[in-house]
Every structure is written in C-alpha cells, then in structure tokens.
Amino acid sequence: MKAGTEAYRIQDYDAAVEAFQQATFDKPDNPIALHNLGTALYKKGRYTDAAAAFQRSILKGNFPNEAAAYYNLGNVQFQLRDLTAAIESYESSLRLNPHDADAKHNHALALQLLKEQQENTIQQQLNWQKDAQKNEPSHIPKAEAFQLLERLSKNENKRRQNMLKQQLNSGYRRDKDW
Numbered sequence: 001m002k003a004g005t006e007a008y009r010i011q012d013y014d015a016a017v018e019a020f021q022q023a024t025f026d027k028p029d030n031p032i033a034l035h036n037l038g039t040a041l042y043k044k045g046r047y048t049d050a051a052a053a054f055q056r057s058i059l060k061g062n063f064p065n066e067a068a069a070y071y072n073l074g075n076v077q078f079q080l081r082d083l084t085a086a087i088e089s090y091e092s093s094l095r096l097n098p099h100d101a102d103a104k105h106n107h108a109l110a111l112q113l114l115k116e117q118q119e120n121t122i123q124q125q126l127n128w129q130k131d132a133q134k135n136e137p138s139h140i141p142k143a144e145a146f147q148l149l150e151r152l153s154k155n156e157n158k159r160r161q162n163m164l165k166q167q168l169n170s171g172y173r174r175d176k177d178w
Helices: 004-009 013-026 029-045 047-060 064-080 083-096 101-135 142-170
Strands: none
Touching: 004 013, 004 029, 013 029, 029 047, 029 064, 029 083, 047 064, 064 083, 083 101
C-alpha cells in the first residue's frame, strides 16, 4: 500500500496500479486497496477497470470513506457516458455525505447532460420522422397510375364512340376538307 501511495503521489500510475493490485492479492478483503487501485486505474484512463475496482471496494463494506468510493464510481461512469448510473452513484455519495460540494456539482452536471441527451434524442427522432415523410413519394404508385390511365382511356374511347353515334344518328356528315 505504501509503495502504491508513493507511486501515485509522484504520478507514476503504472507503478501505483501494480502496487495496489499486489495489495488486493495480499488482502482481497481490503476495500481501501481496491479503492486506491480504482483511483490509479482512473488516472490511467482505464475506466471500465476502475469502475470494477470501485464497485468491489463498495461491496466489501466497512470502508471508512464509502462516500468517496461512490463519488469516484460516479466519475468513472460519467467518463463512460453512463449518465444514469453516474447520477445514482452521486446520489449514493450524497446520502452518505450530504455536504460534498463536488458530488453536488457533478450530480447537477450529470442531470443536465442526461436531460440534454434525452432532448436531443427526441429531436433526432422528430427529424427522422420529418425526413421520412419528405422522402415518401407524393405521387401515386406506378401500378395505381397505370390503372387510372387505363380507366381514363376507356372513358375517352366511350365518349368518342358516343359522339360518333350521335353524329351518325343526327345525319351529320363531315365533308372532306382536303
């Protein structure tokens, strides 16, 4: 633990991860070693591994600063863009330590981002619906158009035949005009 803490202090996160992993092997029920491992993994950008370490430290219980573990778990989940889980973690941290200004700030930020994300999703869905309606052809399908043209053509032919019959019955003959 001391070697890991010293390596973390001088920002040698690779050495810190190794030392804290060894500490978790030596004492697997030590929630502080798991928490410290999580913080070192977080600094290395290994957010999924850090989340697992923080969750294991919380599950071990008897952790003197459990609020910090929830807070750090929330930060990892925020980095992973799991805003719902981050909000829950920040709320757990605030239940244990209601005066933590950083947890309050991050909680409010995560809530705002989640709200914006949901609004953007709704707006995208509306835009997709509008685009789908625009892309729908405003004309009738080809098969229906052909049927309509056939009916119109038949009606036109019937009219012509009726006109010719009327002309024949009325005795009207057309002279050749050539």
